[in-house]
Amino acid sequence: MIRLAVRVRREHAELVLAELLELAPSGVEEAELEGGVVEYAVYGPPGEVPDLPDLQVAAGDALVEVETTEVADDWADRWRQFHKPVVVGGRLHVRPPWCTPREDLLEVVVDPGQAFGTGAHGTTRLCLELLCELAAEGAGGPASDLGCGSGVLAIAAAKLGLGPVLGVDHERESVTATAENAQANGVDDLVRAERFDLLRGGPAPGAPLVLANLLRPLLLAVARAGFQDAQPRVLVASGLLVHEADEVAGAFAQRHGLHERRRLDDGEWAALLLARPAG
Known part of the structure; x- marks a missing residue:
């Protein structure tokens, strides 16, 4: 091999x-x-x-x-031994299919062989933590997941009561993986996936809640292009190195009135919870 x-x-x-x-x-x-x-x-x-x-x-x-x-x-x-289960926010258990489930937590089962994103990466974990906090506050959907990869964020959002969710990705394999993983998790009625090019497709699919686990260049591209259909009230942005977070927070505040409400980091990666002021 x-x-x-x-x-x-x-x-x-x-x-x-x-x-x-x-x-x-x-x-x-x-x-x-x-x-x-x-x-x-x-x-x-x-x-x-x-x-x-x-x-x-x-x-x-x-x-x-x-x-x-x-x-x-x-x-x-x-390779299987490399992928370990992850517990997030005391509510989610994100695991590959061959690991033992937890009856006391919401299960998010993702096959890491299908597409990028298993919950183990720091940026994904930080996004999931913010999703758990939003759910605990009683937030709701609909939501869009920009760059959905394997669908882990979309599936978690649906299981936390933050759906329905539209996942978009440039890669056909990611769209297929998101749909298959949503079905495997029993949320295919709440999660759907479509192809969309965030660099060249114009305004991104919008929703009251937008999830954007993307690297800095794509996040800035989304901030420039804006959103179609609905303007977000809350945006969770990750995929950022700690020193890049201020720039991205500033771009969404200036262009879309989404101001930083919460920031998490693991020492290397950062995630932002950006929200429109109430009223």
Whole structure:
């Protein structure tokens, strides 16, 4: 089995990921490295992993390096061991399908092999924490999930009573994964998914509650383009390094009147709860 790793600069990571998923639709493994570098890895038998020239083109100017290594035949089992359940806000238990459920928590079951986003990444956990807080305050939907990936945020929002939710993503695989995961979690009546290009599609699908777990360039693009259908009363923004949060909060405050009400961080990543003033 071959492991093919592509390392890119963090500020370009989301755009590169979108291109890589075109070459490896079954999903990629993500890891944070030192020096502001993100590593994406794909696995497969020789001849089935993406070609090196295609990867170099996909990564473009963001490319740091590409590395190919052989892995042991038990890689699938070890890959499963990498994905652990996550408990968030004392209410949600986010887990892959092979982990034991918790009867005392709301279950969000996500297959990490389908698309980006399993709940384990810091940005996703921070978003889920803010969702739990909103639910505890009695907030409601409808909601939109911009860059829905595997659908973990949309599914969690629906289970917390913050639906219905429209998830949008540029990648067909993410749209499919969100729909399949919503069905597996029993919320397919509350979660639907559509393709939408946040960079080139104009105003993003709006709703009273907007979830945007995106990297800084896409968040700023959404702030510039605005929203269609409905203007958000509350926006949860993540995918931000701690030092990027002020800029993004300022962009949504200036353009959309959404002001920072709450900020969470884990020392590296930050999430913002932005809200329109009451009255």
